[in-house]
Amino acid sequence: MAPAMPVFAGKPAPTEPASNEDFLMILQRIFALALLAVCAALAVMAWPYQAAFSYEPVGPRAYPLLMLGLMSLGLLYLAIRPTPIVRKDDEPELDRETLIKIAACVGLLIIFAGTFEALGFILSAILVGVPMARLYGGRWLHSSLVVVGMSLLLYWLFDRVMDVPLPLGLLSVLEN
């Protein structure tokens, strides 16, 4: 029981990490229960799956239900007895700042998906890439240079050289 030792040694116990670990345990329980609810919903969804004509004894319903059932058993056990999470040394704690950053990054990715066809590949890549580079600590000028250059290069490389069609979107006026 090495982690508990400092407490007995009379040193002030590092409360932050301990509470973070508890938090992760609770999070794990919540996650297991949420996934369990999803499993149940999917099982309800799968219930009416019946083949109109069947030539085989096992229909389309059995396999998904079997998987969902086994998964539920595992999740139930996990919800009751969550396993401790071993954190790697280089992994910092999740604080508010990182969570905001992650939310921003997810938002950028969603914007990318949304504008990919409408704006076209080059413009949407620039629109999303520059703020993303900023998010990872790049300076405005450097980020813009790298991202603009890379999106043009990648467009040329994939669309022209490698025959992967990419949408031009707004820029299609320039092409004729």
Add this chain to the structure above:
Amino acid sequence: MDTLSYLGQGFGVALSPYNLVTALSGTLIGTVVGLLPGLGPINGVALLIPIAFALGLPPESALILLAAVYLGCEYGGRISSILLNIPGEASTVMTTLDGYPMARQGLAGVALSLSAWSSFIGAFIATCGMVLFAPLLAKWAIAFGPAEYFVLMVFAIVALGGMAGDKPLKTFIAALIGLFLSAVGIDANSGVYRFTGDSVHLADGIQFVVLVLGLFSVSEILLLLEKTHHGHEAVKATGRMLFNFKEAASVFVVNVRCGLLGFIMGVLPGAGATLASAVAYMTEKRIAGETGKFGKGDARGLAAPETAIGASCCGALVPMLTLGVPGSGTTAVMIGALTLYNITPGPLLFEQQPDIVWGLIASLFIANIMLVILNIPMIRIFTRILAVPNWALVPVIAIITAIGVYAVHATTFDLFLMVGIGIMGYILRKLDFPLSPILLGFILGGLMEQNLRRALSISNGELGILWSSPISMGVWVLVFCMLTLPLLRIWRKRSLQRRAMADA
């Protein structure tokens, strides 16, 4: 003798100029991808699938490209381990233990070339093993019926949890998520739409590339946000670049031993390079005993994990080619690629498409030689790539990932799905779930369901067919062993703890 003539034919395929260029570009791309933080062999291979398809590569060239990328990634992972003390991926953790101290002692070049050499020997041993055993296994596997296949796949899934060790429950749950996800889409036997929510885009199921890139690339992008990476200072690779004969001879026995070990571990489903390198390092450390300077820059400590990684990578291709059952995340991706070409790996592949199988085996030899030759003069360029800061790297990864996903179907729905899967992957990672079982489950799921249904159709619904033949009985016994393995391990750990408590 048959095998040798087939192998000759394979070299004929692999040595054609077109395939040589393919293998060369594959190894180069792979090395760079393996070098970059946050990109491993799984992403590397997955990103190239749509590209290989778009380029219109014939199936054997596509497979050669993917295999070369796979080997290249494993090679690239070592460079950051040795020079930065940061393992590029999980399997190279053991390489840092002795590789980095060697680099600190001014032997960076020697360490790099020696590890390349070790990995080459490992891959060479494994490829020889593959040439010997794969046709035998394939011949034997032809006798497998659907029931045997089903049981074999159950074994592959269970072995994942049994071998992976420290978190069997989470591994099982992850594998089950993958097994379930494979059921999404139209059911081929009955035409029933399953879990599509009336969306046209999900009718033919979740696209494999979307799942892989979402799970691995997007979640990695989010993980990189947490790590503050201030352009690590790499140890300069100066001085002597090549190991000398004495150094090579001193690790040769280690090479052979770990090569055999790595091959066996690679063939077993679920074990893979990570476990192989760890076991190899520990074994060699024990064999060396007091005389070794393990952990302080012992050449043997560097050679052992590298040989094992090289061998297990090639070994992992054996179950994939002969049985159609992938043993690792990366081989699962390669099976996904083959199904895009409408090729089902399995015992019949050896008879029907010998060009593909033997061309691949021969190109493994060639790619390994290329990597050794490339590694020595290119080290300086590779080390410069290590200095690329995250802010420049991550947007480019994100953009390329989006291209890869878009290239499959040209719909933005897939992009949204990728982001969704990526968030899920990030949460799972934070909660310490392993991700590659999801991938394996996804690949095996479709096959598993088909074989189960086929077997039960044969027996008219009688469940007894699943354990009627001696082969399936044998595999069930193995399944049972694998299931008890983690329980046994937990029990032993508990009793050890109790003894420690009693002593204290």
